[in-house]
Amino acid sequence: MLLAVDGGASKTEVVIVAEDGSLLGRARGEASNHQLVGVDGAVESIAATVKAAMSGLGGANGAGANGAGANGARVCALGVYCLAGLDLPIDEERLSTALRLAGWTTDQLLYNDTFAVFRSGARSGRGVGVVCGTGLNCVGLGPGGTTVRFPALGELSGDFAPGGIWLGIRGLGLALRAGDGRGASTVLRRLVAEHFHLPSPEAVLEAVYSGSIQMGRLAELAPTVLLAADEGDGPAGRAVSYLVDEVVAMAVATVDRLEGDPRPAAASSSAGSVPPDLDVVVGGGLFHHEGFAQAVLDGIRRHSPGASLAGIAGPPVLGAALLGLDHLDAGPSAEARLRSQLV
Numbered sequence: 001m002l003l004a005v006d007g008g009a010s011k012t013e014v015v016i017v018a019e020d021g022s023l024l025g026r027a028r029g030e031a032s033n034h035q036l037v038g039v040d041g042a043v044e045s046i047a048a049t050v051k052a053a054m055s056g057l058g059g060a061n062g063a064g065a066n067g068a069g070a071n072g073a074r075v076c077a078l079g080v081y082c083l084a085g086l087d088l089p090i091d092e093e094r095l096s097t098a099l100r101l102a103g104w105t106t107d108q109l110l111y112n113d114t115f116a117v118f119r120s121g122a123r124s125g126r127g128v129g130v131v132c133g134t135g136l137n138c139v140g141l142g143p144g145g146t147t148v149r150f151p152a153l154g155e156l157s158g159d160f161a162p163g164g165i166w167l168g169i170r171g172l173g174l175a176l177r178a179g180d181g182r183g184a185s186t187v188l189r190r191l192v193a194e195h196f197h198l199p200s201p202e203a204v205l206e207a208v209y210s211g212s213i214q215m216g217r218l219a220e221l222a223p224t225v226l227l228a229a230d231e232g233d234g235p236a237g238r239a240v241s242y243l244v245d246e247v248v249a250m251a252v253a254t255v256d257r258l259e260g261d262p263r264p265a266a267a268s269s270s271a272g273s274v275p276p277d278l279d280v281v282v283g284g285g286l287f288h289h290e291g292f293a294q295a296v297l298d299g300i301r302r303h304s305p306g307a308s309l310a311g312i313a314g315p316p317v318l319g320a321a322l323l324g325l326d327h328l329d330a331g332p333s334a335e336a337r338l339r340s341q342l343v
Contacts, residue, residue: 035084281312
């Protein structure tokens with residue numbers, strides 16, 4: 001059996017899958033991003049969700065209440081953990097040790113959760129995945145399991161326009177600058193104030209500063225900036241274009257790094273390159289905006305003409321499980337079976 005986990009800042013989802021792709025158990029639990037709840041808190045949340053998913057197995061393989069088999073035996077041969085906050089090697093080191101000690105599986109694979117998003121929508125286990133919602137991240141998966149990822153720690157790691165929170169903050173900033181003379185006139189002065197039901201952008205700023213509006217809520221302004229750009233507002237349009245360029249830069253860099261990866265000795269030259277019909281799987285709220293998605297695709301196609309965007313075809317935990325089936329060489333019939341059950 002295969003244990004697959006999608007763990008994030010708001011929830012954890014676990015599935016138990018047979019090697020033929022049959023769905024055996026499923027459960028949803030609390031957040032397991034170790035950057036928010038700590039390593040111990042992350043493992044505790046995953047443990048509770050694993051326990052719930054295994055409760056429906058009817059004691060298969062001797063599973064006990066804690067998710068471990070009788071006499072400490074493992075319940076699943078392979079565990080695939082796709083976890084938010086798995087950004088740097090030190091994250092992987094800490095979490096892999098803690099998860100191994102939990103004893104649910106014999107072997108384990110750890111990925112950033114963006115890999116689960118990618119694999120849920122990909123036609124194969126090769127391509128690029130981009131998530132642009134509140135934040136921004138990009139990953140690549142190539143032949144022989146080669147991977148590309150970014151730290152995705154905002155400006156600290158060189159992400160100059162990291163997603164919807166950046167676009168929302170920029171929207172407020174543009175509205176403020178238009179009012180104090182530092183920037184051009186923009187419809188954002190009206191739209192930003194209206195979104196928060198306040199009289200002015202200055203009142204929004206004061207509310208954020210005082211804590212009556214949480215800083216994270218500025219991500220809500222991202223659709224407002226996109227709307228203003230659609231209406232031809234210059235400052236908003238330039239902000240959106242800057243974010244589009246950032247997304248394209250990450251995707252193109254991922255393709256280039258995949259193409260430059262060393263290939264397995266047994267692979268042919270044709271199998272060892274990124275396919276011309278490149279899958280770019282996208283997730284996150286900003287890609288729901290047609291103009292934004294098209295601008296990103298246009299930018300990527302200037303580098304990879306055969307690229308196409310694909311949406312997520314199921315929950316991210318589906319992608320985590322498919323990564324496990326790929327590792328087990330389960331084949332297309334197992335993938336099709338799981339896709340038909342896990343929606």
